[in-house]
Amino acid sequence: xxxxxxxxxxxxxxxxxxxxxxxxxxxxxxxxxxxxxxxxxxxxxxxxxxxxxxxxxxxxxxxxxxxxxxxxxxxxxxxxxxxxxxxxxxxxxxxxxxxxxxxxxxxxxxxxxxxxxxxxxxxxxxxxxxxxxxxxxxxxxxxxxxxxxxxxxxxxxxxxxxxxxxxxxxxxxxxxxxxxxxxxxxxxxxxxxxxxxxxxxxxxxxxxxxxxxxxx
Numbered sequence: 001x002x003x004x005x006x007x008x009x010x011x012x013x014x015x016x017x018x019x020x021x022x023x024x025x026x027x028x029x030x031x032x033x034x035x036x037x038x039x040x041x042x043x044x045x046x047x048x049x050x051x052x053x054x055x056x057x058x059x060x061x062x063x064x065x066x067x068x069x070x071x072x073x074x075x076x077x078x079x080x081x082x083x084x085x086x087x088x089x090x091x092x093x094x095x096x097x098x099x100x101x102x103x104x105x106x107x108x109x110x111x112x113x114x115x116x117x118x119x120x121x122x123x124x125x126x127x128x129x130x131x132x133x134x135x136x137x138x139x140x141x142x143x144x145x146x147x148x149x150x151x152x153x154x155x156x157x158x159x160x161x162x163x164x165x166x167x168x169x170x171x172x173x174x175x176x177x178x179x180x181x182x183x184x185x186x187x188x189x190x191x192x193x194x195x196x197x198x199x200x201x202x203x204x205x206x207x208x209x210x211x212x213x214x215x216x
Contacts, residue, residue, distance in 0.1 A: 006202060008109050009102035011141055012123050012132035018043050021050065021090035025061070028053055028089055041122040041130055042093045048128045051093030054118070058092065061085075099124045102131055106202065110139050145203035147174040154179055154204075158197045162190045167214040177205030188213030 017031055018041040031040060032055065039054035086092045100109050100121045109121060113136060123132040151174045159170050163185045170183035179198050185191065195209045 006105055007102065008100055008104045008106065008123055008134050009132075011106065011138040012102065012134040013138065014132045016041065016122075016130060016133045018130060019053065019089045020045075021088065021093075023089040025058075025087050025092065028092065029058060032058075037120065039118070039120045040089075041097065041133070042089045042095075043130060047130050049097045049099055049122045049124050049130050051090075051095035052097045052118075052122065053089050053093045057094060097122055099128070100134065101125070106139050106142065109134055113139075142202040143177060143205065147177065150174045150177070150179065150201060150203050153201055154181075154198055158194060158201075162194050162197075163187070170211065174204075177203060178208060179204050179206070180208040180210065182210045184212050184214055186214050 017035045017037065019028055019031060021042055021044070023031075023042075028040060032038070039052050041049045042051040042053055044050050098112065098116045098118055098121060100112055100123055102123050102125070112121060113119065120133055120135045122130055123134055125131055151172045154172050154174070159172060159181070163170055163183075165186065167184040167186055170181060170185065173180045173182075179201075181194065181198070191209065191211050191213065194211065195207050198204060198207045198209075
């Protein structure tokens with residue numbers, strides 16, 4: 001029976017391309033191009049993540065390649081100017097790395113990405129050792145779950161638990177990720193809870209609750 005992938009470990013990519021701190025600038029670019037990724041973790045010898053090199057870290061070299069920055073630019077973009085002269089991953093990387101743990105929820109990972117404006121997060125263990133990478137695309141995979149799988153989970157984990165003896169059978173229909181619930185139940189107080197729980201099922205896009213409560 002299919003169930004919600006609630007954790008980063010359920011969707012992350014475990015085969016990860018990374019670089020060491022001494023990796024030359026061109027090697028970083030070549031690896032990004034070869035693997036079609038927008039960022040690479042930078043590792044210590046034991047596999048511990050010490051930083052991340054992104055496309056944004058590489059662009060200053062081109063931006064300032066043949067320019068003579070004015071004093072304002074020198075004062076306000078010191079970090080970018082330093083990266084323009086970088087020749088290794090250690091000089092390019094952003095540190096400390098923005099990472100996430102494998103047991104984090106998908107919502108937590110999405111929140112970190114949004115707040116820190118990153119597209120990919122290295123997944124690390126308690127010692128900071130790389131275990132995988134999770135991307136925006138990985139988090140969106142939950143919306144590809146089949147409608148019938150969503151309906152089965154809603155029935156099994158929510159409806160049958162909250163409404164074991166409905167006045168009328170509760171019908172669940174999921175279309176393009178939108179879950180519609182109809183039927184009559186005995187406990188009106190549980191209807192808002194059911195809506196919140198259904199909305200929390202990974203892959204559900206929206207909820208149309210038409211449940212009613214029996215009189216008395």
